[in-house]
Amino acid sequence: MYSGSSDGEAHDAPQRKIPPASSMLWVRNLRRFIGSGAGLGSEALMELETKRILLDIFKEKQKKSAEGALICLFFVQKPEDGSISHRVQRLAKYRFLRKQSDLLLNADDLDAMWVCLRENCVIDDATGAEKMNYEDFCHIASVCTEQIGPKCRRFFSPSNFMKFEKDEQGRIAILPFYLYVMRTVSLTQARIDMSELDEDSDGFLQPHEMEAYIRGLIPNLAQLRDMPAAFVQMYCRIAAHKFFFFCDPHRRGKACIKKVLLSNCLQELMELHQESEEEVTDTEQAENWFSLTSAQRICDMFLALDKDTNGTLSKQELREYADGTLTDIFIERDKMTLTSVISSCSQLGDLEHWYSIESRMKDFGIVLDDHLATALIDLYAKCGSIDKAYELFHSLRKKDLVAYSAMIYGCGINGKAYDAIKLFEQMLAKCIGPNLVTYTGLLTAYNHAGMVEKGYQCFNSMKNYGLVPSMDHYGIMVDLLGRAGYLDEAYKLVINMPMQPNGGVWGALLHACRLHNNVELGEIAVQHCIKLENDTTGYCSLLSSIYATVGKWHDAKKFRMDMEGKKIIKIPGCSWTSI
Incomplete structure (x- = not known):
C-alpha cells in the first residue's frame, strides 16, 4: 500500500489482496x-x-x-x-x-x-x-x-x-x-431520473410523476421487489402522498425536486434496499414510513373502514376512523365550504392555490355544479382569466342573476365594456331583473371604456328597477365624469348625494383633479379627505403634485411644510407579490 509518510517511500509489508x-x-x-x-x-x-x-x-x-x-x-x-x-x-x-x-x-x-x-x-x-x-x-x-x-x-x-x-x-x-x-x-442519478419525468420541465413533480418515479425504484428495492403486483399501484399512491405531505407544504399539487432530494423521505425510501439476510427487524420496518409493513397497515385500515367495499370512504365511515377523532370540519368539506374557499382565493387573486384545490375535488367527492361554477366565474374574472370565466358561464345549465352579475362585473374590470352591455341586455331579455351588484359591474365597464353618456344613462336607469344607488355607484360615477374632464359635473354630483360622501368619493374627485390639474376643486376635495380619512398622506401628496404641475411652487412648498408640522409622513410605495 502507498505510505502516508512525507518521503513517499513504500512500506516493506507484503501486498494484501483487496476485494472489490x-x-x-x-x-x-x-x-x-x-x-x-x-x-x-x-x-x-x-x-x-x-x-x-x-x-x-x-x-x-x-x-x-x-x-x-x-x-x-x-x-x-x-x-x-x-x-x-x-x-x-x-x-x-x-x-x-x-x-x-x-x-x-x-x-x-x-x-x-x-x-x-x-x-x-x-x-x-x-x-x-x-x-x-x-x-x-x-x-x-x-x-x-x-x-x-x-x-x-x-x-x-x-x-x-x-x-x-x-x-x-x-x-x-x-x-x-x-x-x-x-x-x-446516487442523488445526482435520482435528480436526473426525476427531471426526466418532469413533463413541464419546471423543476417540480406532480403526484402522478412522483408515483412513476417510485414505481421505477421498486425493482431495485430489496424489501419491495417481491410486492404483489396488485398492490403496487396503491403502494405508489400512498408513498407519493407521503412525499407531498412534507415536500408540498402549501398543498399546490407540485413538489420541488430539490426539496425531494434533500428530504428525509427519499433517505427512508432508499433504506429499503437492504437485503432480507441483513435481518431487518419488524420494529425497523414499522418505523419506516415507506416499508411494505406500513403501507399494508394503511391499506388494511382503509379496507376495515370501507364497509360497503365501494373503494371510497363515506362521511359516516370517516367518523369511525381512530375512534371518532376526526372533527366535523375535516369531514364536512362540502360544497359550501369549497365556495368559501373559492371566495377567499378570489379576494386574494390567488389562482395557483385554487388549482391545487381543484385537483383534489374528486378525492372529496365534490362535483362542480352551477353554484360552484358561479363562484369560479367571479374568481377567474378577478384574476384576469376572462376566457375561462366565459367558458364556465356558457356551461351553466341555468343562468341566474348571480351568474350574470358575476360575468358582467368580470367583463367590466377586464375592459370588455361591450361584452358587459350585451350580457346585461341578454339578462333583461330573459326577464331577470338587475340588482345593485349588476349595476356595479355595468358602471365599472362604462368607466373603464370612458363611455360617459352611456354610463350616466345607466346610472339614472337604476330607479326604473326600484334600486337606490349606493356609495360605490356614486364613487364610480364621480370617477367616470372626472376622468373624462367633467369636473364640475362630478363635483355637483358629490354635493347633491343623498348621503354623506365618504373619503373614497372625494378621493375619486381628487384623482380627477390631479389628472386635469384643477387646483380649486383639488383643494376642496383634499380638505374633505383629511376630515374623513385617518391616513391622508396620499391625498396630501396629490394636492402637492397639482401645485407643482401648475407652477405654484410656493403653495407646494408651504403645503409640504404644513404636512411636516402636522407630522404627516408619506409612506414609501410598495407592491405585493406572491412567492
Missing part, C-alpha cells in the same frame, strides 16, 4: 440506484426521433417557402404538445440528461475507486482504520484519474478533503469519503 467493493452487501444494494438511467430510453430511439424531427422541420420549411431563410425560434411560452418545437425541446432535454448521466461514475468505476483507495491508504496502528492524509489524497486522485478517467476528479478537490473529520495527524478515513462519493452519485 461490490463484494460488500450494502455496497451492492446501494449500487442498484447508480448509473441505471432507466427512464432515459435507448440511443437507437433517440437517433430515430432526431431523424423524424429533422424530416418534419424540412417538410414545414417546404410549406413556408417564403420563410425558408428563417431559423426556428424557441419561445418562452410552452409549445403545444406534438408540435415540432415541443419535440425538439423533449429531445434536447433527453440529450442533456443522457450526457449528465454519462458523466456519472458507474458501478465499475466505483469498484475501481474503492480498490484504489484501499491500496494507497495507510492503516492507523491504534484503531486499524484505513486513512489517508492530503498527500495520499492527491496521489489517489492521480491514480483514479488514470484508471477511471477525468469524471472522478471533481471528488478529489481540497474543499472535499476539508469536509471530513481529521485525526491528530490530519488524516481522514477512506470509508466516509467513499460513502460521500456514492451518495453524491
